[in-house]
Amino acid sequence: MTTLRLAAAVRGPGRTGPRGRPVPLLAGAVVALVVLAAALAPLIAPHDPNAVDPLAVSLPPGAAHWLGTDDTGRDIASRLLYGARPSLLAPLAVTLAAGTIGTALAVSAAWLGGWWDRLVTAALDLVFGFPGLVLAVVGAALFGAGLPVAVATLTIAYLPYVARVVRGSALRERHLPYVAALRMLGLGGARACLRHLLPNLAPLVLVQTATAFGYTLLDTAAFSFIGLGAQPPTAEWGLMVAQGAPGLLAGRPEQALAAGGAIVLFTVACGLLGTALSQRLAGDRT
Amino acid sequence: MTAHYLLRRALGLLATLLAASLAIYGGLFLAPGDPATLLVGGGKPPNPALLAEIHRQYHLDDPFLTRYWHWLTGMLHGDAGTSLAHHDSVAHLIGSRIGTTALLIAYASTLILLVGTALGTLAGLRGGRTATAVTAATGTLMAVPTFVSAVLLIWLFAVRLGWLPAYGTGDGLADRLRHLTLPALALAASWLAYVAQVTRSAVHTEQGSEHVQTARGRGIPERLVIRRHVLRNASGPILSVAGVSVAGLIAGSSVIEQTFGLNGVGALLVQSAARQDLAVVQALALLTVTAFALVNTAVDVATAALDHRTPIGGARP
């Protein structure tokens, strides 16, 4: 569903964000901190994230358990730290795969043209017609629930957002005089592509994938939340929100709120960082 | 707006739906193992007699295109097969649930269109502090994913304040709407924020545009300037994102129905996917993609009708 908004963001007027210098700096700090916490989870987590303790079920936050425990007695803070790993790695995999495959498709389509270009364009249009989450649900129905399937289907869903933009840019680039000049020098198509076209497209690919990352994070979390992504007992943020939801009614909202808060905080920070990055790469055109 | 344009859009829509249905049906044969196993649902291999029956019923031994044609014509006649997991026809399963989903989406769409555009217009016209406040609030809302806003709304309004019910569907229209209020809010929140931001920006752009200045310079009363020039001209982009939002609600409703225990087709889709009940998933995926494509096409046509700046297929004088 968030893929839609990404599409709309490409179409519609851009949203205005804060432009001051401290904001990207703070956002960068948040992102770095979360990534560091994920990497060092085994060192800093106070407990084993999967250790059930029947004697310490649904405890409120306290000295032993900073955020309390869930309904099987697992330490929420530790699960939050460990949960950062799949929560960040899965969308990272989606973004990297969609970025790489999308760029390869786009550049080859723009470079070769003809039936290959038409086929790629038609296929991308078809994928564009599916809401990303629905595509992932169908994938789960066919291949079974789990993070690997979620990553694969979301990668397909995000292909058009990278490929469409890159193809347009590659087409423009391909018709610039320098490409013709390179060919006259006897440079082969593949080498001209790799050595000259790709480096010129790199900033665009970077911006597209960086922007998509936040959205893929929300989509994978949503997918785990509805039970089709990460499977228990894995600690993952979307799944933690779902597992914490019953606690809301029982007066133990810590798990749902902490995991939800982590998702929002990290996405906002990523979004701000992405905006700052794209502004820098685009140069100050204003 | 010409007949030619409408025809072209209709044909494009048809082509998209055909390709999508082919993809949805073909997906069945991408999965490992016997597709009959998937159609039975449950992921376990059923007994050979049942498998043979499934093969016969779904024409699984025919050539692919014949099978596809059978399936597609069945869909068009309202025959979407049988869900063995539910021991019920797929058409009946969907029919009994689609009302809830339709009401939820209609409710959320209304919220988006009314509140989102009103907030955006207010911010765009007033500017200054109002605009800053609206931009900050909507910027925050946009970053909150649907399922997190659902959790927050349940916690705040159902648990802490006890104003609205958190689960269930309710009886009678008024009670159903009461039960749908939190789900609709959660579903609409981030889209509403998005529509508000685009509206603000569109209204703001028109406010500073030269033709609006001309209208002011001619002494046209301010309310007419706002209505006939600012809002009328901003309506194109607003309509366009509102349409994208409504299309987005269709996909987002699965998450919300699941969270709030609503018995709609979105929850059915998720549950069927978890059970690998393919007959239901295929039918619902096709339904969702159709609704999605219809809304997008309708919005494109409406936007073109609102904006005459680019004559569509018409001759220039």
Add this chain to the structure above:
Amino acid sequence: MIPLLEFDALRVTLPGPRGTRRTVIHRVDLALAPGSAVGLVGESGSGKSLTARSVLGLLPPGARVDGDVRFDGASVPAMRPPELRALRRGGAAMVFQDPRAHINPLRTVGDFLTEALVSVRGLTRAAADARATALLDEVHVADAARRLRQRPAELSGGLLQRVMIAAALAAEPRLLLADEPTTALDVTTQAEVMAVIDEARRRHGLTLLFITHDLALAAAVCDRAAVLYAGTLAEELPAHRLATGATHPYTRALLAARPDPTVPGAKLRAIEGRPLPADEAGPGCPFAPRCARATGTCRTERPEPRPSGDGRAACHHPVPLEGSAP
């Protein structure tokens, strides 16, 4: 005689970054007698458009006006919204440079022409349509009935500018402000549109403030010419004396930079340096950095406008007139 429009030491500042203020008009003194036509000439950025806009109170948000603009004796900056609307509805009307940007692209030409007639003057639709048709005839737009149903995108720039003029005339104004009405058009259309403006002015006895960067055009259409440089009125004189009677070095330089078709192969003399945006002008004469006659006084002391030749010039060292010096 009481002037219909009078700029009295007009000074306009706009909000700049971080609470600073940019001065976009330093000083304009100018009076337009009823029925006269005054050409306001200057390069882009000299503040001529803002000067015209100040008459209708159409300055950008946050603009501050010092000095005064008086229309028929009433101070425009002091007007409250109802008085300002009354001025815009019937006192003064404006024709903008780019009609395509200044006419709502989504509404028909008929809507544009009748909007004010219906909403402000309370005419019925039918009466307003008839009036709009008559107005289009007056500005020589053929096939008026069809044009009323068309949208701006379907009309050429020249036609659209006539529509704008017709809309201005619909207000039955006493003053017409024409802000480079022909700049966006091609040369042949320019002449036609100028003729339409001139004809309308004579028929209705309008007072005209004509803004242009084209000296020859100003001399041809107007009674008097006023030259603006970097937000300061440099010189004001009878239009027919422009070629021979200018005393301000800037006016002289402008004239010399113009190609003279009667002298083939004559050398053009570009003005040294770059034109100064109004907000970069220092304490002295804004033209001093580019002026051959500038002295120390010019760089430190802003010249007041005073009689010079047949008009007035704001210059410490005006060029003396001795017969005909090119």
